[in-house]
Amino acid sequence: MSLLFLAFHTLQLYQMVGHSMDPTIPANSVFLTWPIFRTPAQGDIVVLRDPAFMDEPMVKRVIATGGQHVTVDIAANTVTIDGRILDEPYLLEPMADIGSPFMTALDVTVPEGFIYVMGDNRNHSSDSRDERLGPVSEDCILGKVLLSTLPSQKADAAP
Numbered sequence: 060m061s062l063l064f065l066a067f068h069t070l071q072l073y074q075m076v077g078h079s080m081d082p083t084i085p086a087n088s089v090f091l092t093w094p095i096f097r098t099p100a101q102g103d104i105v106v107l108r109d110p111a112f113m114d115e116p117m118v119k120r121v122i123a124t125g126g127q128h129v130t131v132d133i134a135a136n137t138v139t140i141d142g143r144i145l146d147e148p149y150l151l152e153p154m155a156d157i158g159s160p161f162m163t164a165l166d167v168t169v170p171e172g173f174i175y176v177m178g179d180n181r182n183h184s185s186d187s188r189d190e191r192l193g194p195v196s197e198d199c200i201l202g203k204v205l206l207s208t209l210p211s212q213k214a215d216a217a218p
Contacts, residue, residue: 092202
């Protein structure tokens, strides 16, 4: 009974705003997070908020953790972690140069206590590649995504 009480009072629901995690978490999907989450691992999908970058929570995939070296090669469509190309079957399309002057954090060693995050829809995601965000402190993590629903058809309908 106390475990059920703990789960009921700690699990949080969010709704995906935007398309930065398509196709993994489509826009308007509702998802469940577990906020009592200590150490992020590569591949985890997390909700985070970095008030210096954006007031609203963001949903992103953890690409690298503290001490790892990340290289993003947009032309080759690869993300390399510690010299090994990351296998990313969840991506729909190759990365494109979106022409942002802020997309310069492409060769980074992630500081301890930080994570490097990217959206699964790379061409429509503000993430750690943007020098204004860069690696994100683990203190900014609000929770780990546990479960996602399909988007509401009603939410997509025009008024």
